[in-house]
Amino acid sequence: MFKIILIFAALLQFSFAGITINGQIKNAEGKAPKFADAHIVEFGGSTSKPLKSTHADKSGNFSLQVESGKYYMLYLTAVDHKALTVPLVTDEKEITVDVTIQLKANNYKKTFEDVKIIGDWNKFSFRSAEDMKKTDDGTFIYSLKSDAEKVAYQLIDVDNDGHSVNGNMNNLFEYDGGGDYKSIVKTVNGSATIVFDPAKVFRSNSKDVPKVVYKNNDELNQIAAIDKKANAGLDKYYSARRTYNSKHKSLDGFKFDFAPLAVYLEKQMNQDNKLIARYSATKYVKIINAKYKDADPKIAVELLSITDPLWSLNSNSLTNIYSEAYGKEKANKMIAESFNKIPSKSVQARILVKQGMEAKENDNLKLMANVYDKLVQGYPELKGELRWYLGELDPSKAIMKGKQVPDFDVQLIHSEERVSRESMLGKYYLIDFWAVWCSPCRVEMPNLHAVYKEFKSDKFEILSLSFDPKLTTVDKYRKGTWPMPWLHTFVEKGFENELSKRFEVIGIPKPILVNSEGIIIATGSELRGENLKKTLEKHLNKVM
Template sequence: MKYISITFGLLMCWQILLLPSKSFCSITISGVIYGANEKPVEFANLTVVDADDGSLSEDAISYSPVKKINTEKDGIFQFQLETPGNYRLIILPLNHEITSIPLPLQNDNDEIKMKIFLAPIGYLDLLTEFNIYGNWNNFQFTASEKMKKQANGTFIFEKEYTSDTLSYIITIPIELMYLTFPRSNNLNVSSNAGFYSINNYGALTSQIISRDRHFKIIFDPSKIIQHRKEQLPKVIIENNHQDLGRIINLYLEYHRKLIDLSKKYWDHKTKYDEEIDYKNELVSYYKYMEDIFLEENEPLIVRQSAAVYRLLSFMSHSDADVDSIMIPNILEILPFNSNFWSFLPEGVSAITRSYKNINMKKQLLRNFEEQNPVKKVRAIALASLTHMAQYYNEKDKLIELYNELKSKYGDVKEIEFELKISKPDISSDLCVGIILPEFKLKLLNVDKVITNNDLIGKYYLIDFWSTWCSGCVASIKYLQNLYEKYKDKNFTILSVSFDNKEKTINKFQEEKYRMPWINAFVGRENHQKIYKDFEILSLPKAFLVDPDGKIVAGSDELMGENIVKTVDRILK
C-alpha cells in the first residue's frame, strides 16, 4: 500500500507538470494595446521589470527584464509572472510614445485583463529636422546622420552597407532635444521598413532588406498620428481590479499633465516668443494627489501610490515644493519599512531636501537604511549620507560611511556614481571652503578666454550645462531670476556648455533662453580635463564662488529652485 501511494503521488506530480502553461502560483496578465486612433497597434514590445530596477522617473528598459514579449496580431498580448510584487510594465510601441505603468501585484493565482490606449508622439509638428543612426555605426546616437528633407515633406536617407539588412532608428538632432522633454529622443516611428525588433540597447529598431545592399529609407511624418486626446495614455482594467486601475491611471494622469503642459509651453513660445509659467496648473494636480493620500477611506495601496506620485512630481519640478509639514504625512502612508519605496528609490534622498536641520536629514536617511526591505532603497539612503559627509568635509565620518557603503552595497549599480566621487582620498577637493580649481575657458562666439583671475573680487555662479540636458534647461529660468536680481550687486553667472558645436548653443539661445551673462564653451578636446578637474559625472553641476575664489555652495544646494534659496541666503 505504501508503494502504491508513492506511485500515485508521482503520477499526480507528472500530471501537474504536464498541465497547460498556466501554473498554480502565477499571475496572468493579458489584453490588447490600442493606438491613439483606437485601433490595435501594428507592433509593440512589452518589458516587465522589478519596480526597483530603475524607477517610475525613468522609461529606460536597459535593465534586467522579468518578462519580455512582443504583441501578437491585432495588438494582443499575454504573459505570466510567478510571484506577486511591485513591477513596472514598459511599453515600447511603433508610432506612439513610450508608456511606463506601475504594477503593484498583491495576489497569487490572479488574472488581470486590460486594454491599453497609447498616446501619439506629440511633438512631431515642432520638428523640421530628423536624424538617423543604426547598425552601420554600432547604434551610436552621437554619430547620427541627417536625413534629407524633400519638397513633399518627407525625409530620405540613402546608405550603402556591407550586409543585406540595415537596422536603424530615426531620432531628433541633439540640439533640439530640449523640445522633447519629458519624452524620449528616439521616435520609434515607421518608415518603409520591412519589420521591427528590439536591439541590445533596449531600443525599437526598424529593418530593411536590400539584395544589392543599397538602402533608401523614406520617412513621412504626416502619416504619424498627431491628434492628441486629453485622456491618453489610459488603461481600462476589465475585471475586478478597480484599485489597480486607479493606481495605473493616477500615474498616467501625472504623465499626461507633464506632456500637455510641455506642449502648451512650446505652442505659446512659438506663437508669442515669450515664456509662460504653468506652476499654478501643477499646484492643482499636487493638491489632488495630496487629497487622495490623506483620505483615510481610500484603500491603502491607492493612498501609497498617490504619495509616490506626489513625491515624483516634486523630484521632476523643483519648484513643486514638498514642505516639511507634508513630509510627515507622506511618511505616515509610506513608512521607512514600506516596500512601496521600490517604485521610487531615489525619493528617499529627495524627501529630505525640505529639512534645514542637518541632523534631522541624517536621521531620516539612516532610518531608511536600517528599516527598508528593498536593498536599492537602503543603498541610496546610505549613499546620500556618505555624500553629505563629503560635502560638509567630515573626514572621519566620510571614511566610516564610505567603507560601510562599499561593503554593504558595492554591488548595487545605482550607487556606482557615489562610490566614485565619495572616496575619502578625494573628499576635500571640491568642498565648501576650498579654492575652486583653476580654469581657462573659451568665451562663446569670440576669440577670447576667461579664467578664475578675471572673476576675483565678485561672487559668481559657475554652471556646467548642455542644451541636451533637460535638468540643465529646466534650471535656466532660476538663473535668469538670479541674474536680474543680483547683476548690479557684485554677482554674475558663468555658464559653461559641453555641447559639441557653438552654433548649437546659439540656436538654443535664439529660440529659448538668451542667457545674457557670461557664456563659455568647452571644446570636445577639453571635455575630459574639465570633467576631471571639477569632478563632473553628470550634468547639471554648479558651484557658488565668493570674491576670494572659494566655494561657498554646491551640490543639492544649487539644484533647481534651491539655487535661488541658496544665493539669496548667502548674498543677502
C-alpha cells in the same frame, strides 16, 4: 517524444505557483500594433533593466510568469506608441491575470520642418545627429554607405516629447531598450537611402488612452485607474510648469491647483482595501514633493510604514516625507531603527545617499566618506543607478571644496582670447558646464542672469562651457532666448572630452565656484536655484 515534451511543458505552466500574466497589447485605434513587447520590471526599478521580456505575437498577445510575494510593474512598448508602465500590485500568492492594454500614439509634431537622424553608424548619439534632406514632395531622405547587410536608425525632432523614435519606411523594427524602437533598412550594394514620409505618420484621435483593463479583478482595475488619474494630474502639473517657465523665463509666481487630485487621492486612501489605500498614498507622496501646501504628509506615512515595499516607487522621498511628518530628528531615529528591515536595497541606498549629500553640504567630510564606503561595499549591484551620487561623495574626487581647481586653458567662442586657471587668478568665477538640450540647465538661466547682473565686476565672472553638438545651437539660444552676457567656450565631444573627464563631469548642469586663489569653494546644490545667490553673497560680500 515530441508530444511528451509538450505535455510536460503544459503541466509545468499549469502548476506554476506564482503570478501568470496573459495580456494583449492594442494600438491607439484598438488594433494589433505593428511590433510590440511586454516587460516585467522590479517595482520601482529601471525599465531599461527588466526582469523578463517577451515579444507580442502578431495579434498583440503575450504571456509572462513571475514569482509571487513581490510587487512588479508591467512595461508595454510598441512601434509608433508611447511606452506605458502599469502597476502589477497584488498580495495573492497564486494568480492568473488577464489584461488588455491599449497604448497612446506618439505625440508627433503637426508639421515637420527639420528632421534629424541617428543610427548604428554614429552609435545613436544625439550629439552627432544629422539633418535629413527635405525634398520637393515633402518627404525627407538620408543616404549613407555601409558594409553591413542592414542598418538601424531612429528619428529625432519629430515628436514633442524629445524621444528618438522609429521611422516609417518599412515594417522591420528592433526594440531599443529604452521604450522606443529602431527601424531596420537593408543595404544594397553597400549603401542605403532612408526615407521619412510625414504623410505616413501614425496619428490617432482616440480618447481615454492609454487604457488598462483587467478581466475579473476589481482590485487591480482600481489600482490601474488610480495610477492613470494621478499620472494625468501630475503630467498636467509638469506641462503647466514648463509652459509657464517658457513664457516667463522663471518659475517665480507659478501656481497649480492640486486640490481636485488631492481630494481624489485622500478619498482612495480612506478605502477599506488597504492595498489600494497604500498605493494611493504613493501617488499622494508625489504631490507632497511638488510642494502642494495643503497636502498632509502624516496621512501618507500612517499608511506607508518605513518598511513598506511600495516605497520603491518613491525611493528618494522616504526621508523627506517622514521628516515633514514627524520632524527631522524623530524621522531619522525611526528610519535608523527600521533601516535593516527595509526590503528594497534601492530604498536603503537612497536613504544613505540623502545622509551623504547632507554631510557634504555641511562639510562633514568624515560622515560623507563613511556613507560612500557603505554604498560602494554594501550596494555594488546599484553602482550604475548610484553613479552620479558616488561621484559626488567620493572623498578622493578632484572637484571638492578646498581643493585647487583642475588646470584648464580654453578658447572663448568667436574670439582669439583664451582663458585659463592662471588668467583667472585674482577673481572669483563660476564655472558652468551646460547645454541647450539640458532642461535643468535652462531652468537655471533666470538665476544665473540675476546674479550676474548683481555681482558682475572685475572681481567676479562666469565661464559657461557648452556641451551642445554644434556651436550654432548656442548662438541661436543666446540670440533668441537668454543672452548669457558672460564668458563662453565650446567643449568638443562633450562628456568624452579630456577637459570634462578632468572636471569629473558625468551630468550637467555642473556648477563650480572658484575663489581668487584658484580654490574650489562651492559646488552642486549650493549653486542651484535660490541657493546660488545666497552662496555668492556669502563669499563675494567679503571682497566687493
